[in-house]
Amino acid sequence: MTEEETTAPVPIVLVDDHGIWRDGVKSLLEDTEFQVIGEAASGKEAMALLKTVRPRMILLDIRMAGGDGLDTLQAIKSRHPEISVVMLTTYDNPTYMARAVAGGASGYLLKGVGAEELLESLRTVANGDALLCAKDLTRMLRGVNPEGAGDTDLIKPLSTRELEVLRLLATGLNNRDIAHTLFVSEGTVKTHVEHIIGKLGVSDRVQAVVWAARHGVISLETERT
DSSP states (O other): OOHHHHHSOEEEEEEOSOHHHHHHHHHHHTTSSEEEEEEESSHHHHHHHTTTOOOSEEEEOSEETTEEHHHHHHHHHHHOTTSEEEEEESOOOHHHHHHHHHHTOSEEEETTOOHHHHHHHHHHHHTTOOOSOHHHHHHHHTTOOOOOOSOTTOSSOOOHHHHHHHHHHTTTOOHHHHHHHHTSOHHHHHHHHHHHHHHHTOSSHHHHHHHHHHTTSSOHHHHHO
């Protein structure tokens, strides 16, 4: 990887029907490693915009005049699974949170979040880490209904070690903590996580845990204890 690639800004699209809010976030992200490359006021506009630009991340509101942001989330993840979507909303609602995570969101933030916390959250997602703490992840996963068990839809089954890593991901541990738990290097854990994400066909570690919960690979009751 070249120096230019490592220092390239992270392209972001803002989707919200309030122009003042979009202007505020855009101003906040100036002179950071993030760059707003597009804006949309509705889900329909967002899907049209994605035909011409390709962000790494989207900040998406839930309630918009043009429709439900959660429906837009599903449409985005269906057509562009590689794009990380962070819901940024005024609704601290467990049902919305569960729907967002089940629909493919990498995180769920409230609009009252401070500037520094927002930036740190975006950095976390950009680095491929879980934005949710263990408590929030468990809270959201309670709203995910199982869709059958087994891994028959996987190109390759998960190895025993990958299953161990996946179960530890479900507790909200980061790569360093998982490495300490399994007595392996952090680089080894990172490789396992990458393999898990690839085999499951998901976009990040949060969605890997959601997949595991849906398919009965992990038990939420077990992971909470």
